[in-house]
Every structure is written in structure tokens, then in C-alpha cells.
Amino acid sequence: MSDTYGIAELAREFDVTTRTIRFYEDKGLLAPLRKGQRRVYASRDRVRLRLIMRGKRLGFSLDEIRQLIDLYDVDPSEVTQLRHFLDKIHEHKEILIGQQKDIAETLAEMERIEAQCSSLLSEKQKKRQTAN
DNA sequence: TTTCTTACA
């Protein structure tokens, strides 16, 4: 099982350009192995890229995504670090909970409008039938 | 052909 990937391969899979993947590396979000000069991505890198894309969809900055991803593969040996990570987690959780609330409210709003439109439409249909 | 770095938009 060749659990390694080339940059073009990952770019295709995640629908981004190779430039974008290198860009994320520059920003410290990715750290692929090197085979000479070529970048060799392991499955962990692929997982990371997946997390990056998800973070982007959630509206996090690359900097925030990096902090979030770092939480995954750092060994929790230092108490100080642990407290720091805990703070980061709380921070992100608050943002996500806030977004969750926004989504719920927007959804409720849309459903209200949807119901309003539906009843309006059925009303017009009734009038049409009455007229005919 | 593909990837890489660097630099500029």
C-alpha cells in the first residue's frame, strides 16, 4: 500500500492547485517529506489537507487552522503546553458554537419565509380556481 | 512533462 502521494495527486483529489498546496506548506500547515527535491506526501499529510479544507469551509484563517491542526499531533508532555492547547480548543469551540447558532437561526428564518411563500402560493392558486 | 524556487501582481 503506497500510502504516499505526489503533489499533483493531492491537488486533483482536493480540487486545489499545486500552488495552493505549496502555499499551505509555506504557511506551516503542511510539512511533507522530501525525496530529493520532490515533495512526498504521506497519509498524515493527506489528513491534514482534509482538515485544512474543512477549516476553510468553516471560515477559519490559515493561521487559525494551523493552530487547530497542531493540536492533533503534538505530544501532550508539557503541562504548560497542555493548558495552552486547552485554551485554543475552548477558543475554537466558542467560534464553532457561535456559527452553529447562526446557522440554526438562519435555517429557522428560511423555514419561516418558506412557509410564508408556500401559503401565499396556495392562496393564489385558490383564487385562480375560484375565478375559473 | 512535471516539479521546484523565486518573485511579482
Add this chain to the structure above:
DNA sequence: TGTAAGCA
């Protein structure tokens, strides 16, 4: 991030 130049 896109694009381009010059390499390997």
C-alpha cells in the same frame, strides 16, 4: 493565490 521564468 495566480502566473511566469528558468532549472533539473
